Structure formats: structure tokens, C-alpha cells
Amino acid sequence: MTIRSLLKIPAFFAFITLFLIACGQSNQDRLYQKYSSYNFEDTLLNLDIAISESNYRIIHRSHIGQAVRDRGDKEFPLSTITSFCNITYAKEMMEINPDLINDMPCNVAVRESKNGVLVSTKLMNDDTPNQQQNEFARRINNNLRTIIEATID
Numbered sequence: 570m571t572i573r574s575l576l577k578i579p580a581f582f583a584f585i586t587l588f589l590i591a592c593g594q595s596n597q598d599r600l601y602q603k604y605s606s607y608n609f610e611d612t613l614l615n616l617d618i619a620i621s622e623s624n625y626r627i628i629h630r631s632h633i634g635q636a637v638r639d640r641g642d643k644e645f646p647l648s649t650i651t652s653f654c655n656i657t658y659a660k661e662m663m664e665i666n667p668d669l670i671n672d673m674p675c676n677v678a679v680r681e682s683k684n685g686v687l688v689s690t691k692l693m694n695d696d697t698p699n700q701q702q703n704e705f706a707r708r709i710n711n712n713l714r715t716i717i718e719a720t721i722d
Contacts, residue, residue, distance in 0.1 A: 601714060602689030605679075605721040609647050612679050612686045612720060616651055619719035620677075623712055625653040628674055634681070648680035658709065665702050669693075675713060677720075688717050 605612040620627055634648035654674040662669045677690045690713045693706035 599692045599694065600689060601692050601710075601717065602687055603717055603721050604684065605686040605688050607686065607721070609679065609681055609686050612688060613649060613651075615720045616677060616679060616688070616716070619716045620651070620653045622719065623716050625655045625675065625712075625716075627651060627653045646681035648678065650676055650678045652676050662705060662709075665705055666699060669702070672709075675709070677713070677716065679720075688720050690717060 605615075607615060617627065629652040631650040631652075632647075633650065634646055637645040638647075652674040653676075659673050662673065672693050675690065677688060679686060679688050681687075692710040692713060695703045695706035695710060697703055697706075
């Protein structure tokens with residue numbers, strides 16, 4: 570191994586580290602979350618109404634916190650993920666970019682925390698080379714924000 574190749578190794582690791590940090594920041598920026606002014610159960614009920622009023626259909630609910638409690642940890646915070654979809658939007662999305670299937674269904678998490686009930690979602694990436702995809706993502710992200718705002722107030 571030459572000195573020249575040894576010098577390239579730290580530069581390579583520095584590049585990878587910066588790349589991973591940048592990816593992590595991008596994903597973190599896509600997390601949209603707000604505290605609810607309601608208790609856990611009422612927040613879930615509000616979420617159901619907000620989803621329906623936004624013309625989406627609930628397709629699945631995962632009661633993760635309750636499952637942990639059922640296994641013996643009776644004090645574990647409640648947390649539920651609600652998955653929902655709008656078939657018209659899903660079709661449009663697939664016509665724009667079939668790889669976006671990985672962003673469907675939409676998901677909203679409701680979870681207890683020491684600071685209250687937190688409602689969150691991961692927004693779609695609206696900064697891609699595909700302008701049509703970006704416009705679609707901005708529209709869906711607006712819907713997701715609207716659903717969360719209607720849920721918490």
C-alpha cells in the first residue's frame with residue numbers, strides 16, 4: 570500500500586461520513602410532528618375523522634404500544650400507527666413514478682410521551698429532479714399536515 574492510497578482512505582471515510590450525515594438530516598427534515606391537546610384515545614378518534622374528511626380511507630392500524638403492554642410491560646407508552654390511502658392519489662403517484670409505491674400508504678403515528686401525546690408523519694420527498702413528482706409530493710404533504718393539524722386542535 571502506498572502513501573498516496575493511504576491518504577485516500579481518510580478522504581473516502583470523510584466523504585461517506587458527510588454523506589450519511591446529510592442523508593440523516595434530510596430524513597429528519599421530513600418528519601412532521603405536533604403535540605395534541607387531547608388524550609391518546611381522543612387523538613386517535615380525531616385522527617379518524619381528519620383522515621375521512623380529507624378523502625382518505627384507513628386501511629390498517631398497528632397498536633404497537635398495546636402489544637408491548639400485552640407482553641408484560643404494563644407502563645409502556647401507548648403508540649399506534651394508522652395507515653391510510655386514497656386510491657385516486659395512489660394511481661396518480663404510480664403514473665408519475667412507480668418507485669413511489671414505497672411512500673404509500675400514508676402513515677400517521679400517535680404516541681404517548683412524557684410531554685404529551687405526539688402525532689407525527691414522514692413527509693414525501695419534494696426535492697427531486699422530477700418536477701411533476703415534486704408537485705405531487707407537495708400536495709400530499711399539505712394533506713398530511715392538514716390531517717395532523719385537524720387531529721391535534
